[in-house]
Amino acid sequence: MMFLSLPKLSSVAICFLVAATTKVDAFAAPKSMPVSKAVGGSINDASSTPQDIFEEFTKFLINHQTDMISKIEQADGSENAFSRDGWGAFANDNDSSDEQQTKSGGITRVIQGGNVVEKGACSLTIIRNGVLTADRAATIQGRQQQQEGDLVVQEGDIYSAAALSVVLHTRNPFVPTFRSDVRIFLVKSASDDSAVAWFGGGSDLTPYYLIDEDISKFHKDLKQMCDSHFPEGNEYNLSHAQMKQFCDEYFYLPARSEHRGTGGIFFDDLSATKATLSFVEDVATGWMPSWLPIVEKNGSKEFTEEQKHWQCLRRGRYLEFNLLYDRGVKFGLANANPRVEGVMVSAPPKIAFDYNHVPAEGSEEERLLKILKEPKDWTV
Amino acid sequence: MMFLSLPKLSSVAICFLVAATTKVDAFAAPKSMPVSKAVGGSINDASSTPQDIFEEFTKFLINHQTDMISKIEQADGSENAFSRDGWGAFANDNDSSDEQQTKSGGITRVIQGGNVVEKGACSLTIIRNGVLTADRAATIQGRQQQQEGDLVVQEGDIYSAAALSVVLHTRNPFVPTFRSDVRIFLVKSASDDSAVAWFGGGSDLTPYYLIDEDISKFHKDLKQMCDSHFPEGNEYNLSHAQMKQFCDEYFYLPARSEHRGTGGIFFDDLSATKATLSFVEDVATGWMPSWLPIVEKNGSKEFTEEQKHWQCLRRGRYLEFNLLYDRGVKFGLANANPRVEGVMVSAPPKIAFDYNHVPAEGSEEERLLKILKEPKDWTV
Numbered sequence: 164m165m166f167l168s169l170p171k172l173s174s175v176a177i178c179f180l181v182a183a184t185t186k187v188d189a190f191a192a193p194k195s196m197p198v199s200k201a202v203g204g205s206i207n208d209a210s211s212t213p214q215d216i217f218e219e220f221t222k223f224l225i226n227h228q229t230d231m232i233s234k235i236e237q238a239d240g241s242e243n244a245f246s247r248d249g250w251g252a253f254a255n256d257n258d259s260s261d262e263q264q265t266k267s268g269g270i271t272r273v274i275q276g277g278n279v280v281e282k283g284a285c286s287l288t289i290i291r292n293g294v295l296t297a298d299r300a301a302t303i304q305g306r307q308q309q310q311e312g313d314l315v316v317q318e319g320d321i322y323s324a325a326a327l328s329v330v331l332h333t334r335n336p337f338v339p340t341f342r343s344d345v346r347i348f349l350v351k352s353a354s355d356d357s358a359v360a361w362f363g364g365g366s367d368l369t370p371y372y373l374i375d376e377d378i379s380k381f382h383k384d385l386k387q388m389c390d391s392h393f394p395e396g397n398e399y400n401l402s403h404a405q406m407k408q409f410c411d412e413y414f415y416l417p418a419r420s421e422h423r424g425t426g427g428i429f430f431d432d433l434s435a436t437k438a439t440l441s442f443v444e445d446v447a448t449g450w451m452p453s454w455l456p457i458v459e460k461n462g463s464k465e466f467t468e469e470q471k472h473w474q475c476l477r478r479g480r481y482l483e484f485n486l487l488y489d490r491g492v493k494f495g496l497a498n499a500n501p502r503v504e505g506v507m508v509s510a511p512p513k514i515a516f517d518y519n520h521v522p523a524e525g526s527e528e529e530r531l532l533k534i535l536k537e538p539k540d541w542t543v
Numbered sequence: 544m545m546f547l548s549l550p551k552l553s554s555v556a557i558c559f560l561v562a563a564t565t566k567v568d569a570f571a572a573p574k575s576m577p578v579s580k581a582v583g584g585s586i587n588d589a590s591s592t593p594q595d596i597f598e599e600f601t602k603f604l605i606n607h608q609t610d611m612i613s614k615i616e617q618a619d620g621s622e623n624a625f626s627r628d629g630w631g632a633f634a635n636d637n638d639s640s641d642e643q644q645t646k647s648g649g650i651t652r653v654i655q656g657g658n659v660v661e662k663g664a665c666s667l668t669i670i671r672n673g674v675l676t677a678d679r680a681a682t683i684q685g686r687q688q689q690q691e692g693d694l695v696v697q698e699g700d701i702y703s704a705a706a707l708s709v710v711l712h713t714r715n716p717f718v719p720t721f722r723s724d725v726r727i728f729l730v731k732s733a734s735d736d737s738a739v740a741w742f743g744g745g746s747d748l749t750p751y752y753l754i755d756e757d758i759s760k761f762h763k764d765l766k767q768m769c770d771s772h773f774p775e776g777n778e779y780n781l782s783h784a785q786m787k788q789f790c791d792e793y794f795y796l797p798a799r800s801e802h803r804g805t806g807g808i809f810f811d812d813l814s815a816t817k818a819t820l821s822f823v824e825d826v827a828t829g830w831m832p833s834w835l836p837i838v839e840k841n842g843s844k845e846f847t848e849e850q851k852h853w854q855c856l857r858r859g860r861y862l863e864f865n866l867l868y869d870r871g872v873k874f875g876l877a878n879a880n881p882r883v884e885g886v887m888v889s890a891p892p893k894i895a896f897d898y899n900h901v902p903a904e905g906s907e908e909e910r911l912l913k914i915l916k917e918p919k920d921w922t923v
Contacts, residue, residue: 482862483866496798507896510896514894516662516891518662518887
């Protein structure tokens with residue numbers, strides 16, 4: 164089996180985080196995105212087709228959502244459990260596994276007013292067997308770096324996508340907001356049995372106060388994990404440093420010349436193979452081990468009203484990014500009948516906007532702003 | 544002197560509300576905008592050139608800003624006076640009037656934490672003698688409904704713009720947020736002495752609770768004022784009903800199928816003449832007489848924490864509109880070195896986002912939502 168080389172294609176998949184629809188619209192490609200090395204069939208075990216990887220990953224996402232919820236509820240310790248809004252194949256708790264393997268659907272789970280998590284969401288979205296329109300197919304085909312033997316993506320080709328995303332807005336300003344997602348995008352030819360799939364995803368922190376050792380540990384753990392999957396000279400041409408840079412570039416507010424948080428990793432257009440599946444699953448299983456120690460360490464720290472207000476001001480920037488620049492939100496809201504509450508679920512619970520707020524010279528608030536203007540390497 | 548017929552051109556001017564720059568970028572034209580009747584020189588008094596009208600209106604704006612601030616501070620009754628951030632020709636309080644008549648500049652005035660106004664801004668922006676780029680000139684020329692004798696807008700033509708905008712976010716949820724602006728856009732030919740100018744503007748209310756008689760009075764007062772300037776069969780082909788409709792259409796959140804508030808009036812591309820100058824000045828002088836009676840009537844009403852929370856939730860929609868759809872914000876933030884705090888000054892002070900908040904059946908909150916989905920004529 165041959166694999167397409169479509170370095171920009173799976174950036175489509177990010178939109179499925181929030182776009183609970185089978186209609187795919189065009190959207191602007193980001194200026195700078197990781198382009199993984201074009202890979203041929205050699206990387207894949209012959210027994211693992213892109214469709215197989217898609218199914219295996221989808222099962223992982225469904226289980227991982229449940230696992231996440233349980234861990235977060237336990238850490239939160241409040242009586243505010245996650246609500247569950249299922250749709251499509253997941254409309255009911257007892258939907259059959261058969262249905263879930265053939266139909267589209269998703270589950271939005273939300274906790275509000277918790278002890279640790281002031282507002283948090285963990286959303287599963289699975290789109291199955293959408294049909295590429297002529298426009299969409301042309302856009303995809305136009306993006307690919309065509310190589311001999313590659314498929315030509317055409318109108319009528321079938322796509323599927325699956326994603327799990329999480330955002331945890333914290334009550335305590337000394338615990339950063341945690342955001343992450345993992346996703347897969349699959350295209351199957353309408354005319355033969357060839358198919359191709361890509362992974363995307365990332366994890367990042369948005370702190371309100373810089374507790375350097377926490378941020379450093381988060382990045383060092385990510386680096387260690389990335390290094391184990393992508394040693395120097397790996398065939399995907401990926402490294403932790405690149406993925407950190409892509410993260411900083413993506414979560415950026417140009418009008419403020421400011422990054423949203425202290426970053427993490429961000430990747431897209433990563434050819435889906437058994438090897439990359441293992442990496443992406445590690446990203447997701449690392450969510451709680453990377454964040455919960457920070458909660459345990461700082462979640463009970465006392466904070467002042469001013470510090471809470473600073474957190475609310477910074478959340479204003481979080482929302483600015485989501486509404487002004489986030490591709491998923493833009494795509495989600497542009498659909499004809501958007502599941503708007505599902506799209507907006509990532510919005511922080513309480514937000515403040517002051518005019519011209521300037522932190523005091525030498526303050527911790529000012530130190531954060533400086534780092535957000537010039538991201539640093541936290542792994543050294 | 545001949546006047547251009549560029550029914551879409553002055554929609555550019557709305558962007559000057561927030562874009563404190565002399566660089567003009569392209570931006571998408573709105574789907575539906577009022578197209579006023581093309582007018583020739585006959586409407587203008589021969590002694591009032593577009594440049595004269597621009598200067599007269601600009602002087603009015605400068606004085607009116609001071610007048611507004613004074614009235615709002617008096618109504619607010621707190622010790623939190625408006626701050627003053629001047630730039631360009633208005634950087635200092637004592638800048639000479641000569642400088643202000645030849646250079647660009649503006650004044651952003653902001654009150655925060657007042658008794659009546661939880662956060663409010665009144666912003667003056669004046670752009671003088673910008674030069675149209677080839678791209679921009681082509682865009683303008685492409686939009687115009689060319690008539691015999693009309694100018695051809697070309698690269699190098701000179702534009703000026705002036706605007707005064709106000710937004711008053713209220714502390715008490717029984718007093719609606721008031722928003723309004725008036726603006727002018729002037730283009731002068733580089734090759735001869737011909738020129739043309741357009742007005743734009745509007746006023747609208749964003750209530751959190753519907754007190755019908757207040758909303759009705761606001762609209763009836765506007766109607767009376769509009770009727771006096773634009774009687775049936777007027778040469779501008781304008782009416783209060785049209786301007787109300789344009790307002791409802793502009794302040795609309797498509798993803799939620801919901802209008803932002805209960806509207807008011809909205810107009811654009813209105814040929815600048817002595818007659819329309821008088822109308823636009825009436826719009827601005829009507830700001831406080833239309834809003835202060837509501838403050839006097841409801842500003843001291845007691846409210847619960849739940850009612851305040853509802854106001855914060857609704858403010859989330861206000862911000863959604865501003866960041867997702869408002870042309871001025873989009874344009875303002877797209878500039879190379881945006882005065883970002885000036886652009887974001889319209890953001891409400893405290894905002895909340897709950898997931899899937901559904902008001903109780905039969906509640907006042909639910910009644911508001913229904914009206915926002917299907918705007919009504921408040922003048923009957």
